[in-house]
Amino acid sequence: MKSYDFDGSTPQGATRKVTSVYVYEAPVRLWHWVTVLCIIVLSLTGYFIGKPLPTMPGEATFQFLMGYIRFAHFSAGYILAIGLIGRLYWALVGNHHAREIILVPVWDKAWWREFFFEIRWYLFIERYPKKYIGHNPVGQIAMASFIWATVFMCFTGFALYGEGTGAGSWAHTAFGWVLAAFGNSMDVHSWHRLGMWAILLFVMIHVYAAIREDIMSKQSMVSTMISGFRMFKD
């Protein structure tokens, strides 16, 4: 038995070697959790914008439920968009881990070897995990796709928003062309909605992978996105 194998008892003098490295700086972590909140609000409110409740009790004059739902959606939309701009800025000025999900080295053969190794690891084919200070290549691709999905949601979202605020508003001036590019507003609604399901698919896989890695890969995950430090457990 190695000195750091733990069998339930505390062997005398046994130590567990834990090293830690600072990886995700505060702005990255803040952006992550603010974005999580925004996605929750945007998905819940967006769902009801697309499929409003069929009936409401009481007098119509006293109802403003859809107004509140849309207000929450647009507010969270603004926060998401500003957060994204902040995150892209941090990719320029932050440490090199802040660039990992913006600049994915798809031209690098060694990177692809690691990518396929990680796929096999996630499929339970590889038995021993590799350790990464930042994101592993599969995580990198998944998270880069999330960035692009967010860009898509902001373009289509602000195009729809500009429709409401009307010609001459900043949103209409900046993103009105998106409606024209899609051909009509209905198609933009449908693609915006489909974007939500793509993001929710990412979230389900992402949360599963983060917790699975936390348990199986001998390195910290969830706490890394809270404290910024990655701990290597042996």
Ligand code: HEM
């Ligand atoms: C990941 C982020 C987002 C998600 C998941 C999301 C989700 C949705 C969904 C599901 C709908 C209903 C589509 C339909 O079936 O008609 C919707 C509508 C809409 N969203 Fe988003 N959205 C996001 C980001 C944004 C952003 C950044 C904005 C910008 C302000 C925005 C503005 C709008 C507008 C204006 C509508 C149409 C409202 C209406 O017709 O009453 N969305 N969103």
Ligand code: HEM
């Ligand atoms: C709406 C939900 C979520 C979205 C959209 C999301 C998105 C992301 C993104 C884009 C990153 C990359 C961060 C960067 O490098 O800037 C990331 C990393 C991470 N997220 Fe999330 N996340 C969500 C929820 C969660 C939850 C609930 C957890 C915890 C269980 C979590 C744990 C992590 C961890 C541990 C990392 C770092 C992974 C690594 O080091 O490779 N995420 N997430």
